[in-house]
Amino acid sequence: MTPPSRRARAGHVPRPIALLIACCLAIAACRKAAPPDSVDTVVLFSIDSLRADHVGALGYGSPTTPSIDSLAARGVVFTRAYSTTSWTLPAHVSMLTGLDAEVHGVERDGFTIPATVRTIAERAQAAGIETAGVFSGPYLQPVYGFGRGFRTYANCSGLGSDDSGLGRDWVGREEAQRRTRESVTNPCVRERVAAWARSAPRDGKRFLFVHLWDVHYDYAPPPGYVEIFDADYGGTTDFSEVFLNPAITPEMHPRDLRHLLALYDGEIRWTDDTIAGILADLDGQGMLRNAVVVVTSDHGEEFFEHGGKGHRRTLQDEVLRVPLVVSWPGGPAIGRRSDEVVSLVDVAPAACRWLGLDGADVGTGGPLVDGARGDRGRGRDDALAHLAQGFTVEDHAWVGHRSKAIEHRDGTIEVFGPPEFPASDRKPVETLARGDLDRASELATHSVGALDARVAEAKERARLLHPSSPRPTAAIDDATRQRLESLGYLPRAETPP
Numbered sequence: 321m322t323p324p325s326r327r328a329r330a331g332h333v334p335r336p337i338a339l340l341i342a343c344c345l346a347i348a349a350c351r352k353a354a355p356p357d358s359v360d361t362v363v364l365f366s367i368d369s370l371r372a373d374h375v376g377a378l379g380y381g382s383p384t385t386p387s388i389d390s391l392a393a394r395g396v397v398f399t400r401a402y403s404t405t406s407w408t409l410p411a412h413v414s415m416l417t418g419l420d421a422e423v424h425g426v427e428r429d430g431f432t433i434p435a436t437v438r439t440i441a442e443r444a445q446a447a448g449i450e451t452a453g454v455f456s457g458p459y460l461q462p463v464y465g466f467g468r469g470f471r472t473y474a475n476c477s478g479l480g481s482d483d484s485g486l487g488r489d490w491v492g493r494e495e496a497q498r499r500t501r502e503s504v505t506n507p508c509v510r511e512r513v514a515a516w517a518r519s520a521p522r523d524g525k526r527f528l529f530v531h532l533w534d535v536h537y538d539y540a541p542p543p544g545y546v547e548i549f550d551a552d553y554g555g556t557t558d559f560s561e562v563f564l565n566p567a568i569t570p571e572m573h574p575r576d577l578r579h580l581l582a583l584y585d586g587e588i589r590w591t592d593d594t595i596a597g598i599l600a601d602l603d604g605q606g607m608l609r610n611a612v613v614v615v616t617s618d619h620g621e622e623f624f625e626h627g628g629k630g631h632r633r634t635l636q637d638e639v640l641r642v643p644l645v646v647s648w649p650g651g652p653a654i655g656r657r658s659d660e661v662v663s664l665v666d667v668a669p670a671a672c673r674w675l676g677l678d679g680a681d682v683g684t685g686g687p688l689v690d691g692a693r694g695d696r697g698r699g700r701d702d703a704l705a706h707l708a709q710g711f712t713v714e715d716h717a718w719v720g721h722r723s724k725a726i727e728h729r730d731g732t733i734e735v736f737g738p739p740e741f742p743a744s745d746r747k748p749v750e751t752l753a754r755g756d757l758d759r760a761s762e763l764a765t766h767s768v769g770a771l772d773a774r775v776a777e778a779k780e781r782a783r784l785l786h787p788s789s790p791r792p793t794a795a796i797d798d799a800t801r802q803r804l805e806s807l808g809y810l811p812r813a814e815t816p817p
C-alpha cells in the first residue's frame with residue numbers, strides 16, 4: 321500500500337474537489353449576499369439639495385459622507401439616479417408617491433397632493449403599519465399633503481405648528497424660526513426621530529421618513545466643519561442669504577467660490593454625522609435588525625456650472641442627479657454599484673415591496689429591488705424630468721442609458737451623449753430646434769423621440785389621474801410665504817404705497 325503523500329497528510333485536497341468546494345462556497349456567499357425580499361422597517365432619508373457628485377460613494381474626493389459611504393458598503397449605490405425635477409415640493413411628491421412630476425402635477429407653489437394620489441405612508445398606514453415622519457423645510461409642511469398617512473409627522477421647520485405628540489416643543493417658535501433661517505435643524509430632527517423610536521410599538525412593521533434640510537442654502541455648518549474642507553480661508557465675503565446675495569455671482573473670486581463649496585461640504589458632513597447619530601439611536605432601540613435604509617436627495621445644487629446658483633432654474637445634471645443608496649445595515653457587505661438609470665419614482669414602489677404592500681399601480685420597484693440583488697432591473701432604464709415655470713413655461717428632460725435630452729423653455733433642445741455623457745453633461749453634443757430634427761443625428765433623433773414619447777405618456781396618465789380642474793391648492797400661512805420669499809422661491813410681495 322502506498323503511503324499518503326506529505327501534502328495529503330497535511331490536509332491537501334485534490335484539485336477537482338478543491339474546485340468543487342470553492343464553487344459551493346461562492347454560491348453560498350452569493351446567496352448570503354442577497355438582501356431579504358421583505359423587512360420589518362424601511363427608513364427613508366431625504367437630504368435636501370445634496371448633489372450626487374459631492375458624495376464619497378459616488379467618487380467625491382473629500383470626506384463629506386463617511387456614514388453614507390458605510391451604508392453603501394452594506395448595500396448598493398446607484399450611480400445614475402435622477403430626480404423628477406429640480407426643486408423640493410414636486411420632487412418629494414415623486415419620492416413618496418412613485419409618480420413623475422408631470423403626472424402628479426404638484427409643480428407650482430401652493431399646489432397640494434391631490435386626493436387621487438396615495439403616498440407610501442398612506443399605503444402603509446392602511447395596512448396597519450406604524451408610520452412616522454420628521455421634516456425640516458417649508459415645502460414639506462402638512463399643508464402640502466405630506467402629513468397624510470403618518471401617525472406622527474414631526475415638524476422641525478420652524479414654521480406652522482407641531483402636533484406630532486412627540487413631547488416638548490423643540491426650542492420655541494422664535495428660536496426654531498431663527499435656526500431654520502440659518503439652516504440649523506439637524507439636532508431637532510435627531511431628537512424627534514429618537515423620541516419616536518422610544519415610543520413606537522416594538523412589534524410589527526414600520527415606515528420612517530426623515531427629511532434633512534440643512535444642506536439647503538444658507539450654508540452655515542457648525543464650528544469645525546468648514547475647516548475639514550477649507551482650513552485657511554482668510555477672505556471677508558459674506559456668504560449669507562445665498563440666493564439673494566449680490567456678492568455670490570459667477571464673477572466672484574475663485575478663492576471665495578472654493579470657500580462657498582467648502583461651506584456646502586461642511587453642511588453635508590454635518591448632516592452625514594447626524595444620519596450616523598440617528599442610525600445609532602434606531603439601532604439602540606432594536607429597529608435596524610431587519611431593516612432597509614434608503615438615502616437620497618430631492619435635487620442637487622448648482623454653483624455656476626450653467627451660470628446660476630441654487631436650484632429650480634434648469635434640469636442640468638448638477639441639479640437633477642441625486643445620490644441613491646439602498647442599504648441593509650445588519651446585512652452582508654455586498655457593496656454593489658448599479659449603473660442603470662433610476663429615478664426618484666422608483667423609491668415608493670420599492671419601499672412598498674420591501675414592506676409587503678401593494679404598490680403595483682405605480683411600479684414594481686424592480687430597478688431598486690433587483691439592483692440591490694445584483695440583477696438587472698426589469699422595465700425601463702430611463703428617467704423623465706419636468707420643471708414648470710409659471711403656468712405656460714416649462715422645461716422637459718429625458719435621461720437614457722446612452723444620452724440625455726433637455727428641451728428648454730425657449731424651444732432649444734440640448735442633446736448630451738458620448739464621450740462626455742454620462743461622466744458629465746456640461747457640454748451638449750448637439751443643440752437644435754424642433755424644426756432641425758430632420759437633419760439631426762441618429763442620437764438626437766432617438767433621444768428627442770424618447771423624450772416626446774415619455775412626455776405624452778405622462779400627460780395621458782395625468783389626465784386620467786386628475787379628471788377635474790382646478791387643481792387643489794395649499795393655503796400657506798404668512799410666515800411660510802415670507803420664508804419662501806427669503807429663499808428666492810416666491811417673488812417678494814409688493815409693499816402697498
Ligand SMILES: [Zn+2]
Nearest residue numbers: 368369408618
Ligand atoms: Zn429641496
